[in-house]
Amino acid sequence: MSAFNILFLCTGNSARSILAEAITNALPGAKFTGYSAGSMPRGEVNPHALALLNKLGHPTSGLRSKSWDEFAVPGATPLHFVITVCDNAAGEVCPIWPGQPMTAHWGLPDPADVAGTDAEIAVAFADTYRMLRNRIGAFAELPLASLDRLSLKRRMDEIGKDVVETANDTAAR
Structure with missing residues (x-):
């Protein structure tokens, strides 16, 4: 396998999921390919997200706000992981993804x-970028080949919880 495909979902697919896609595609080693989509895409990428990604040197020309339906049709890009990055998308009934990818919130x-x-606003986007980068970095460090599905699912869920608790602890100070 050349790369694991990760789809990041958010309702509008204009900010968080776009940032996650760009971060994933910037990881060294080409172990992962990131994608993003939304249940109700806004149709455009948030300009603050684009400004931050450009400032940090991420390519942005291929980023676009799109429907998750693109990934649920026969012949679509096979997905290995689907990660929701907003609470609204996590509560929605998702399509049935071909290949039964592992999911996390x-x-x-x-x-x-x-x-x-x-x-x-720039600080809010930078904070979100940092939290996503930390989570995606932790995920990329997992020994995927040596983890069974149940262990991998537990570790993916822990990544989301650990970073949330750390962010909440920081915000409380």
């Missing part, structure tokens, strides 16, 4: 919901 606050100055 790594819910994060939506930086697109932040109102304030450009600087405050």
